[in-house]
Amino acid sequence: DESASAEIDKRAQDPNQWPAPGRDNLLTRFSPLKDINTDNVGKLEMIWAQSMNSLRGQEGQPIVISDVGGKPMMFFVSGCPSMALCNVVQALDLSDPDNPKQIWNYVKTTDRDESAIPRACCDTVNRGLNYAKGKVVFHTLDGFVIALDAKTGKELWTVKHAYPEHGETHTGPAMIAENLVIAGFGGDEFAARGRLDAYDIETGEKVWTCHSTGSDKDVCLTPESNKANPHFGTAGKDLGIKTYPEGEWKIGGGAPWAWFSYDPELKMIYASTGNPGHWSPGLRCALKGDDHTHEKCNEYDAELGSGPFDNKWSMTIFGRKVDTGEVVFAYQMTPFDQWDYDGVNENILVDMEIDGKKRKTLVHFDRNGFAYVLDRTDGTLLRANKFVTVDWAEKVDLKTGRPIKVKAHSPFNIGVNTSSCPSAMGGKDQQPCAVDPSDPTMFYCPTNNWCMEDEPQERTHTQQGTVYVFANVYMYPEKPGITGKFKKFNVLTGETAWEIPDPYPNWGGGMVTAGGLVFYGSLNGDFRAVDRDTGKILWSRKLGSGIIGNPITYKVGGKQYVSVHSGIGGWIGLPVTAGLDLNDKFGAIGATAMAKAAGLNLIPQGANVYTFRVSD
Numbered sequence: 001d002e003s004a005s006a007e008i009d010k011r012a013q014d015p016n017q018w019p020a021p022g023r024d025n026l027l028t029r030f031s032p033l034k035d036i037n038t039d040n041v042g043k044l045e046m047i048w049a050q051s052m053n054s055l056r057g058q059e060g061q062p063i064v065i066s067d068v069g070g071k072p073m074m075f076f077v078s079g080c081p082s083m084a085l086c087n088v089v090q091a092l093d094l095s096d097p098d099n100p101k102q103i104w105n106y107v108k109t110t111d112r113d114e115s116a117i118p119r120a121c122c123d124t125v126n127r128g129l130n131y132a133k134g135k136v137v138f139h140t141l142d143g144f145v146i147a148l149d150a151k152t153g154k155e156l157w158t159v160k161h162a163y164p165e166h167g168e169t170h171t172g173p174a175m176i177a178e179n180l181v182i183a184g185f186g187g188d189e190f191a192a193r194g195r196l197d198a199y200d201i202e203t204g205e206k207v208w209t210c211h212s213t214g215s216d217k218d219v220c221l222t223p224e225s226n227k228a229n230p231h232f233g234t235a236g237k238d239l240g241i242k243t244y245p246e247g248e249w250k251i252g253g254g255a256p257w258a259w260f261s262y263d264p265e266l267k268m269i270y271a272s273t274g275n276p277g278h279w280s281p282g283l284r285c286a287l288k289g290d291d292h293t294h295e296k297c298n299e300y301d302a303e304l305g306s307g308p309f310d311n312k313w314s315m316t317i318f319g320r321k322v323d324t325g326e327v328v329f330a331y332q333m334t335p336f337d338q339w340d341y342d343g344v345n346e347n348i349l350v351d352m353e354i355d356g357k358k359r360k361t362l363v364h365f366d367r368n369g370f371a372y373v374l375d376r377t378d379g380t381l382l383r384a385n386k387f388v389t390v391d392w393a394e395k396v397d398l399k400t401g402r403p404i405k406v407k408a409h410s411p412f413n414i415g416v417n418t419s420s421c422p423s424a425m426g427g428k429d430q431q432p433c434a435v436d437p438s439d440p441t442m443f444y445c446p447t448n449n450w451c452m453e454d455e456p457q458e459r460t461h462t463q464q465g466t467v468y469v470f471a472n473v474y475m476y477p478e479k480p481g482i483t484g485k486f487k488k489f490n491v492l493t494g495e496t497a498w499e500i501p502d503p504y505p506n507w508g509g510g511m512v513t514a515g516g517l518v519f520y521g522s523l524n525g526d527f528r529a530v531d532r533d534t535g536k537i538l539w540s541r542k543l544g545s546g547i548i549g550n551p552i553t554y555k556v557g558g559k560q561y562v563s564v565h566s567g568i569g570g571w572i573g574l575p576v577t578a579g580l581d582l583n584d585k586f587g588a589i590g591a592t593a594m595a596k597a598a599g600l601n602l603i604p605q606g607a608n609v610y611t612f613r614v615s616d
C-alpha cells in the first residue's frame with residue numbers, strides 16, 4: 001500500500017496537478033507545464049474569480065487534484081475575518097474549467113476560540129491545505145487540525161493541536177509525510193514554547209511530539225544527533241534548557257510556524273524554528289553586572305560547538321526522522337538572536353554539484369539575509385551567501401556554522417537604539433522562493449530591502465499568551481522608493497542574475513515553469529509573468545487587492561491555467577490596508593509608522609482566487 005506522501009509524490013510527477021502547497025514536498029514550486037510560455041504569455045486573460053469570504057490577508061495557494069471521485073477539483077482555505085468565518089475551505093469542481101462549480105464548503109462552527117485572533121502576531125493568515133488518501137487536511141488559526149472527506153466536505157477527524165491561551169496560533173500549513181500529518185504553530189511574540197507534532201492521517205491520533213526547547217528528550221535529540229557535525233552544538237546535554245536563563249526555555253519560543261519539506265528517500269523531514277521568546281536580547285542572557293556584555297552573551301565554546309546563551313533550539317533547521325521525529329541534525333542560523341530573524345523560512349530540497357561532488361542539498365533563504373546551502377543528509381554547511389544588504393554580520397564561518405556578528409549593528413542594551421539591516425521582517429520573510437530542479441543553483445525569490453532601529457526594553461511580565469516583545473522597533477526602507485526586489489539568485493556564487501525593484505515589499509511567493517516563466521504578485525496587486533532568463537516583465541494584470549499568496553498552475557481539459565490568491569494582509573500588509581486599526585496591538589513594532597515612512601498608499605482589502613489562461 002503506498003503511503004499518503006507517496007501518493008503526493010506520484011501526483012507531482014503528473015504535470016497537470018498541483019497536489020501540495022509547494023507543488024511537491026520538496027517545496028520546489030516548479031511546474032513542468034509549458035503550454036503557457038514566453039511566446040504566448042502576452043495573451044493571458046482572467047477567466048474566473050471566486051471570493052474567499054474574507055477581508056484579511058490571503059497567503060498560501062490552492063491545490064488541484066485531477067481525480068477526486070472522477071472529477072478534477074481545486075481546494076483552498078481562507079484567512080480569518082472572524083472566528084465565525086475562520087478558515088473557510090472551498091471545493092471547486094473543475095470539470096468545466098472555465099466555469100468551476102463550488103460543490104461544498106466547510107467552516108468549523110463548534111468550540112471556536114475568538115482569543116486566537118488577537119494572538120496572531122502578523123495577521124490571521126492560513127498558508128494552505130493538503131490532500132491525500134481522499135482527504136483534505138487543513139488547520140485553523142485557533143489550533144485544530146482537521147481531515148475532511150474530499151468528495152463531500154464531511155469531517156472525518158478533528159484534533160486540538162495548538163492552544164491560543166498558551167500563545168499558540170496556527171498559520172503555517174501542515175505537511176503530509178508518509179502517513180503522518182506534521183503540524184507546528186506560531187507564537188514566539190506571545191511567550192509560546194515551540195513544538196512539532198505528528199498525527200496519523202487515518203485517525204488523527206498523535207504519533208510523536210518534539211519541542212524546540214527543553215531537555216534533549218523533549219527536543220528528540222539523541223546521542224546520534226549531529227554526529228557528522230559536532231561543531232553544530234549538540235555535544236552538550238540539554239542545551240535547550242541550559243542556553244536560556246533559568247526556566248525561560250518554558251516560554252522560549254522557537255515555534256515552527258511556516259513551511260516543512262520531506263525527502264522520501266532519506267525519510268527525513270525538514271522543519272525550522274522561529275525567534276527565541278521576546279526580542280529584548282540582553283534579557284535572554286543570564287550574565288549580570290560587568291559580565292553582561294554583548295561579547296560575553298555571544299561567547300562560543302568550540303569544544304561544545306555551542307555558546308552558553310545561544311537560546312537553543314530557536315532559529316534552527318532540524319533534519320528529523322519522519323517516523324519518530326528524532327533529530328538527525330540541528331543547525332542554528334542565528335544563535336542568541338538580537339533582531340527577530342525567525343529561522344522558519346522554507347527549506348527547499350534539490351540536488352546539485354558542489355566543489356566537484358554531487359550533493360543532496362537543502363537551500364534556505366533566511367530572514368537574517370544569508371542564503372544557506374546544507375547537505376541535507378547530515379547538515380554539513382556548504383555555503384552561506386548574502387542575498388540582500390546585511391550589516392549585522394560580516395559572514396558565516398562555514399566551519400563552525402556561526403555568524404561573525406558586528407557589534408555596532410547588534411541591539412543589546414536596554415534603551416540603546418541600534419540600527420541593522422535587514423530589518424526584523426528579514427531579507428525575506430515566509431513568502432517562498434521557487435526553483436527548477438534541472439537548474440538547481442538558481443532561485444527565484446521575493447526579497448525585502450528594509451533596515452531598522454531597535455531599542456530593547458525592560459521585561460514587564462513572563463505571562464504566556466500575552467504580547468512578549470519588549471522592544472521599540474522602527475523599520476525604514478534601505479533606499480527611498482524601493483522596498484522590495486524579486487530576484488534570480490545563484491546560491492553557490494551569491495550572484496544576482498536579475499532583479500525587479502518595487503516600491504512595495506515583496507510579500508508573495510514565486511513559481512517557475514518549464515514555459516520559461518516566473519510568476520509572482522506585488523503588494524499593490526500586480527500579478528506578473530517574467531522571463532526567467534532575462535527578468536523582463538512579459539505580462540502584468542492588476543488584481544482586486546494586494547497579492548501575498550503564491551501562484552500555482554495546472555491543466556484541465558487540455559488547457560493550462562494559472563491561479564493566485566489576492567487579498568492584502570500578513571505582517572507587512574496590515575499597515576497598508578484600509579483597516580489600519582487591525583494593527584494597533586502591534587503598534588509596538590512600528591508597522592504603521594513603517595508604512596508611512598515608506599510613503600505607501602493604502603491598498604484595499606478583499607480576498608479572491610483569480611484564474612487565468614491564454615485566450616483562444
Ligand SMILES: O=C(O)c1cc(C(=O)O)c2c(n1)C(=O)C(=O)c1cc(C(=O)O)[nH]c1-2
Nearest residue numbers: 122125171186187188189255257274570571
Ligand atoms: O514568531 C512567531 O511565532 C511568528 C509567527 C508568525 C505567523 O505565525 O504568522 C509570523 C512571525 N512570527 C514573524 O516574525 C513574521 O515576520 C511573520 C510574518 C507573517 C506573515 O504571515 O506575513 N507571519 C509572521
